[in-house]
Amino acid sequence: MRDIEDLIKNNKKYNDVVVQQQLKSKKNIVAYVTINNKPRVLKWFVPGLKKQMKNEYNIINKGSSKLNIPIIHEIDEKNNVLIMNYIIGENLCDIINNKKVTISEKQRLTILLAQWFFDFHNYFKIKEEFLIHGDPTLRNFIFTDRIWGFDFEETRVGKPVEDISGMCASILTTEPMFNNEKFHLCKKFIEEYLNLAPGRINDINTEISYSLLQKIQWRPNDEEILRKFSKLIRKKGIKGF
Numbered sequence: 001m002r003d004i005e006d007l008i009k010n011n012k013k014y015n016d017v018v019v020q021q022q023l024k025s026k027k028n029i030v031a032y033v034t035i036n037n038k039p040r041v042l043k044w045f046v047p048g049l050k051k052q053m054k055n056e057y058n059i060i061n062k063g064s065s066k067l068n069i070p071i072i073h074e075i076d077e078k079n080n081v082l083i084m085n086y087i088i089g090e091n092l093c094d095i096i097n098n099k100k101v102t103i104s105e106k107q108r109l110t111i112l113l114a115q116w117f118f119d120f121h122n123y124f125k126i127k128e129e130f131l132i133h134g135d136p137t138l139r140n141f142i143f144t145d146r147i148w149g150f151d152f153e154e155t156r157v158g159k160p161v162e163d164i165s166g167m168c169a170s171i172l173t174t175e176p177m178f179n180n181e182k183f184h185l186c187k188k189f190i191e192e193y194l195n196l197a198p199g200r201i202n203d204i205n206t207e208i209s210y211s212l213l214q215k216i217q218w219r220p221n222d223e224e225i226l227r228k229f230s231k232l233i234r235k236k237g238i239k240g241f
């Protein structure tokens with residue numbers, strides 16, 4: 001297992017880094033650190049993901065003055081490391097799945113999330129071509145007084161509906177899965193995106209249905225329920241719930 005302490009010990013340039021907390025991540029090692037007492041996030045990419053690191057670096061660099069995304073302080077191509085500012089807030093996945101948070105607060109946040117995607121899609125649009133986030137899961141978003149987005153390794157040319165349906169799949173499949181509240185939040189999320197960008201997304205039900213099937217590869221134990229809801233959503237649409 002890679003350990004962030006190895007990176008720090010073996011590289012003089014990281015002598016001043018103090019690890020405060022490791023952050024939940026899918027692939028890479030991501031930690032909240034302090035560097036000369038300043039709060040930072042250190043993202044140490046898996047070896048072999050240099051292309052993804054550069055992709056993330058380019059997106060953040062282009063977007064950070066206009067979008068709610070972090071700022072990069074340093075890129076270390078030798079060790080595959082990005083250093084960013086640390087956004088202190090609450091992970092959106094934890095808020096949306098917290099029983100104690102009211103439905104109206106969750107609804108307000110999903111509406112802000114739709115606005116985040118709208119801003120992101122607009123900002124990187126060239127003629128009729130869009131860049132999409134590419135890994136739209138709740139864990140990749142944090143709420144402070146606004147929504148912040150992270151993790152741009154998979155950002156690529158694509159259709160905005162892929163982000164919107166992928167986010168719906170994330171909302172529906174994080175515990176508690178597929179309950180009424182989750183369907184309600186998805187409807188609000190889609191509705192808000194469509195209010196902002198009428199006609200920009202088509203065939204949302206087919207896309208959500210497909211996004212749910214894509215999750216099977218990461219969650220083989222949930223195959224049955226994912227297939228079941230994929231089929232139901234394709235048949236009666238998200239509005240049918």
Ligand SMILES: Nc1ncnc2c1ncn2[C@@H]1O[C@H](COP(=O)(O)OP(=O)(O)O)[C@@H](O)[C@H]1O
Nearest residue numbers: 023025026027028041070085086087139140151
């Ligand atoms: N600059 C940051 N400030 C605060 N939290 C962050 C920052 N960057 C990432 N995170 C948190 O750490 C998690 C893991 O980072 P991420 O870039 O998604 O790594 P991975 O690609 O391995 O999933 C994110 O989901 C986000 O919640």
Ligand SMILES: [Mg+2]
Nearest residue numbers: 025026140151
């Ligand atoms: Mg991530």
